Amino acid sequence: MWPFNYSNVIDPLLKNIRVRIVKFAGIKTGDKVLDVCCATGDQVFHYARAGAIATGIDSNPRMIEIALKSQKRYGLSSASFQIADATNLPFEDSMFDMASISLGLHEVEREVRDKVISEMKRVVKKDGSLIFADFKVPLPSRRSSFLIRTVEYLAGNKHYENFRSYLQEGGLPSLLQRNKLKEEKIDNFRDSFLMVIKTKK
Ligand SMILES: C[S@@+](CC[C@H](N)C(=O)[O-])C[C@H]1O[C@@H](n2cnc3c(N)ncnc32)[C@H](O)[C@@H]1O
Numbered sequence: 001m002w003p004f005n006y007s008n009v010i011d012p013l014l015k016n017i018r019v020r021i022v023k024f025a026g027i028k029t030g031d032k033v034l035d036v037c038c039a040t041g042d043q044v045f046h047y048a049r050a051g052a053i054a055t056g057i058d059s060n061p062r063m064i065e066i067a068l069k070s071q072k073r074y075g076l077s078s079a080s081f082q083i084a085d086a087t088n089l090p091f092e093d094s095m096f097d098m099a100s101i102s103l104g105l106h107e108v109e110r111e112v113r114d115k116v117i118s119e120m121k122r123v124v125k126k127d128g129s130l131i132f133a134d135f136k137v138p139l140p141s142r143r144s145s146f147l148i149r150t151v152e153y154l155a156g157n158k159h160y161e162n163f164r165s166y167l168q169e170g171g172l173p174s175l176l177q178r179n180k181l182k183e184e185k186i187d188n189f190r191d192s193f194l195m196v197i198k199t200k201k
Helices: 006-013 015-025 042-049 061-074 110-123 142-154 157-168 171-178
Strands: 032-036 053-058 079-083 096-102 124-135 183-187 194-200
Touching: 006 015, 006 061, 015 042, 015 096, 015 124, 015 183, 015 194, 032 042, 032 110, 042 053, 042 061, 042 079, 053 061, 061 079, 096 110, 110 124, 110 171, 124 157, 124 171, 142 157, 157 171, 171 194
Parallel strands: 032 053, 032 096, 053 079, 096 124
Antiparallel strands: 124 194, 183 194
């Protein structure tokens, strides 16, 4: 699906954002956290290094294979990974202190976005947190808009269609409102094309 190697191209680009998300989320030692649509697991490793017991899921077996290889290399026993569908998470209710998703919602259909959010809510305990990171809408500058649209276009027809519907529906703020989640904290990551929102369950 991706016309390039995700670990070598996207992960290095997002390195600073991963670090900022850990701070923004307020991860504490021993927190149980889940990263949904984790791809190569980079965000999960950042959570684990900050002291969390971190789990990542992704439906693409190739991504989980890469994540597991990296985990072995880093020797991070507090990180774990599973192949799973974000619309049907293989976890009991209220298992996690926090669940996050970065750059996952824009890439799925509108109904799937709602199902993923509903599953994230289900597996997070009462008073737990949800973290959402995705493209700002409207895209912040002509240059970033051109680059992002090109990457999304190259990722394939369906992918591009979903990205466009994410933009049309107004991005994270309207998506969260529709799913009855109240924004507790927002970071527009001023120098970035992403926004990050924290909500309570
Ligand atoms: C753009 S990548 C983002 C990955 C990562 N969160 C990041 O910040 O770099 C989106 C990921 O979502 C995964 N994905 C898409 N639909 C999914 C679903 N229904 N369940 C689980 N993973 C899914 C894809 O396999 C892909 O790895």
